Structure formats: C-alpha cells, structure tokens
Amino acid sequence: MKKVILSADGDSVIYAVPDAVADDLEKYCMEFCCNWLHKSPDASKYRTGNIVSYTENDFIEYLNKYIFPDEQSFFIKNIGWTNLGENMPEQYKCYPYFNF
Helix, strand or coil, X not given: CEEEEEECCCCEEEEEXXXXXXXXHHHHHHHHHHHHHHHCHHHHHHEEXXXXXXXXXHHHHHHHHHHCCCCCXXXXXXXXXXXXXXXXXXXXXXXXXXXX
C-alpha cells in the first residue's frame, strides 16, 4: 500500500491505496469519474439525471468494492484545504495527488 492525496474541490485527504493505484493514480481516477460513474449500473446512486455527484471517499469505496476488494484502501489523515495542491505542506508533496 502507498499513500496518495485526494480531494474533491475541498480538503485534501491522505489515503493508503494499492500500489497499482498510487503508481497510476490519474488512470484509476479518470476511469472512475469519466467512465464508471456515468455508465455502470452500480453507480446509479451517484446520478441524478445528467448530474453526477461524488467525493474522493466514493472513489475509495469504488476501489474497495469493485477494483481491489482483497486489498482495501483506507483513510489516513485530512490535511485540510491546500488550494487544489497549490499550498501542499512540504512533507506531503512527494505523494501522488488527484483532485476530482
């Protein structure tokens, strides 16, 4: 497991995710938000008409339930507002980051 930072236009949150996700974070995040949320019947709870509403925690739920059920991702720490990574504290700048 590796640490990543995720946000959804709010606080930046550190999660532990499978190595494969951390190593290609953008690919997994884009698949979730641009494909799965819009097309999967399992994602219907996130859709209201043409509007999709979700947070970074929903991405973690998606990883745990559908992509890596045997290697559960988990919350580590909320580091607060980082202005979409612009004001990331120095000790966290080495972590992969994605804002939904």
